[in-house]
Amino acid sequence: MNRTLASSCAFAALFTVVLAAQKPAEDTLAESRIREVLGFLASDELAGRDSPSPGQDRAAEFLAAAFARAKLEPRGHLAGQEPSFFHAFTLPGVQLSTKGAKLTLRRGDEAQELVHGEDWRLWENGRAFTVRGEALALPAAGGDPRAARRAMSGRKLRVVPVETTAPVWLAAAGERRVVSQRVAGAAPLILLRAELATGEGATLDATLPAPEAMDVPLRNVVALLPGGDLADEIVVVCAHYDHIGVSPVAGEVDAINNGADDDATGTTAVLVLAEHFARRATPLRRSVLFACWSAEEKGLRGSRAFTEQPSVPLGSIVAVVNLEMLGRPERESAPFAWITGAAYSDFGAIAEAALVERGVAVEPFAMATQLFAASDNLPFAQKGVVAHSISAGTLHADYHQPGDGPERIAYAHMTAVVRGLAGVVEAFATRDGKPEWNEEGKRALARRR
Template sequence: MRRFLISLLLTSVLILPFPAVQAQRKSVKANKPVAATLASQKGAEQITAGQIRDYLTFIASDEMEGRDTPSRGLDLTAKFLAMNLARWGLTPAGDDGTFFQKIALKRDLVNKEQTRVRLNDQNLSFGKDYIALPATGDVSGPLVFAGNGWFIKSKNMDAYKGIDAKGKIAVMFTSLSGLPRGVSSSDLSNGKSGEDWMDPVQYARKQGAIATVIVPDFQFLANWERNRQRLSERPTTVVEKFQPAETSRLPRIVITPRIANLLFQGEKQNATALFEATFGGETPAPFELSLTKKMSVTVSSKSDAIATQNVVAVFEGSDPLLKDEYIALGAHYDHVGIGTPVNGDAIFNGADDDGSGTTALFAIAEALAKAPTRPRRSVLFNWHAGEEKGLWGSRYFTEYPTIPLQKIVTQINIDMIGRSKKAGDTNPRNNSLSGPNEIYVIGSKMMSTELGELTEAVNRDYLNLTYNYRYDDPKDPNRFFFRSDHYNYARKGIPIVFFFDGEHEDYHRPGDEPQKIDYEKMQKIVRTVYVMMWEIANRPTRPKVDKQLPAELSGAN
């Protein structure tokens, strides 16, 4: 893996105007006449493979330590972006006149030495028998079986129907992430949280339960040791403003099958039958466990306040009226940090995911800044943090925007555009990887017919890449529409376009490194996005939203 002396590299970044980069840049003209203005085509030609390579080699270097959210490497990347945006004359659009939109986080870690669980007269072993989640509490009481824990009115799903859970510990068979089998996001989107549906934590609190005991799904159990490390040795970090208003948090533990079998031994149904029924999509009736069984749960955790940031900038448009509208360009500049070593390499560099999108926006910003003319509308650049944690940055921006959301006419999301499937590649993990002149396009036609037609026309008349719509399907089993930052803009009614190269052998692995990027492919895609952005920015009217998102895509993530 290519490494740098960080002090030398940072010195060159902060002082030198990239003379070596400038020397490497070459223009590659389009093969066909373009419908785009001459200004946009000339601007696009400032974006080169050499420029992209140099920026991405820094952003995805080992010194950035995988750009986890939050982390030193992510903060350093943010400073690098902001420094150059200021040099190029873009306007800060974060908080307090800066390029940073600060996101307050809360970090919790279970204190294992002071956490104890006891079932009748048996002390359970942390890590071997259970994993505690970071919510401080000290409770003791009888137990009730509460199905999968959910309340969903439209599905007639009520995990506590007919039982009294007040003052008791609720035992449930449920996934720690995702919905119950047979429930889709659209089932929740049509109702109101807290009234029409409640997740297991909300509903347990409403029912008066004093703690929850979770029997997890097979996938969690199969990765028990990894989950133990993740939940008990690393802090759990959450966005403060995303947390429910309730001040009290229930102690929660996750138990192994051995403990589940002890809990349900001699009960109406045994743990195996309940496991198979609940995770098979059935809803076994809740019941109270024998009064001879009591559990005490003491969880101790420690918290601290930290922060991360989106990096937000505006390139102001030239039209006195239209400059108050924006075409938004987005990418996530975070990745997954440092993890379990693979062949001795523990740094997950994230060159493609999403160093490629981060660099694409960066190159477009530089090209705009050096262009002789400005587009009519303004261009909003947003490098989102925390995408890998659950689309944190884009959710935060769309819920607490620094510019009026109704002024955003289109959002273009670039997440993984740097890898290509090579001729003769038989690796099954690269089966869905796009080719050197190909890119997956998702969402361009889902909300706006006009936007879909425009994206195709610009591409056809410019570099004529192969647009692959394989995943542009509400029923896509991969759910790619939900898995990147454009989703949070779309659910606010903003039409979107998502560019994506497909999953590959190095997805979320240390092998996602700069030397594996197809820079010529990136050059073509970034130039195409630049010309498309310019076309949308210069149209007399914004793309018309003439479709509702399909029901499958309109619900919660």
């Protein structure tokens, strides 16, 4: 750095201090906070936040700690339980087991006993399995993540050569739990250390024990901001914090499905909105429940578990504002959003007025009606609660792909949308009337019950 620059930087630093001192209040819906939260949730470290996974656990702890710092009330617990931000539920699943497993790799007269952990790891298995002299038709190391995902539910033994630095190799350490949906009856998917997967004519003998059935524990993260004169009525602001984890492919390609847009954007919005409203000097009229759902990607399972065993009376919920995919507009334009199933209730008109007032256009989206049934608003709607999803982007080519990373999020767009959403939350939490289903909505719901 040269001298002139150094002195101008010192000046800039001084100037910043003066500005900071004059600034009336901290901007609680700042792009920098959005980048920070989303950057963590969608980082490779969290490995795609699969249900269940250590990465998802870290996301849950992070969200709960942030809610606690913002001084929101824990509201995940049920009556009679210790106060907690975690709303616990289980899904049927299995504990994969390698106890008594035996793998032998043969090349001509050579036989090599493979060591679990070092030479191979188990990614999936749905049943007791034995095979002798299975020819190893190995895909090239690396490979196409889409093809690998397609191959994930198989009748035949699947062996994938993997570098020991690959995310899937690391994710397969120890004994994993998997929800049943993914493994029911499936043959094993074995990760084989890439160096062993060379040479022609190799065969494998494999004996694997059946996985043990178990209820896999998962957690929604739920916090309450108490309201004022209508505190018994609740607006739910929510998004799913789970995603689909890593793909069973080797080191060279990106195998981590970061789920930045889907749905770290929605989760980030829930958290920064919680932080924003928690700092208000006067409470909103209604209470606001901020909720981050697990296992959406397994079939809306976290939100469904909440509606089956709610930690607040379902009848007290006046509206559910579910947030999905806010960060990939995929075009240069003024900020915009769209609402699923907007024709079914007056939720859409109320939300639209609030968004437009804060500079966010509301546009039609080709699949908006269809997508009403594709996210966590649905289990609430099926119980009669007015519940819609708001999105602010497209179903882009990176949807459910490793390319859905934090570096591709349009942060200025997302920040503008989150500011608009603050208006939506305020509208539902302060207006006199409650949103209601209309005749078209009632008919649509009758078909979905």
